[in-house]
Amino acid sequence: MENSKIILNKLTAIESLLEATNQTKPLTLPEAAKFLNLSQSHLYKLTSERKIPHFKPSG
Secondary structure (H helix, E strand, C coil): CHHHHHHHHHHHHHHHHHHHHHCCCCCCHHHHHHHHCCCHHHHHHHHHCCCCCCCCCCC
């Protein structure tokens, strides 16, 4: 019975993390550069060389 409580608690924690992840908006270029501690021009270069995943939202 104790194992069931442990598993339930861990599942609840995982659900909370997934919900938080799904609500995160994509970073802008300045935000991503600051987060990665890179210059914006270097980040542009990495994306143009397809060395890091990225996307440009439409609209």
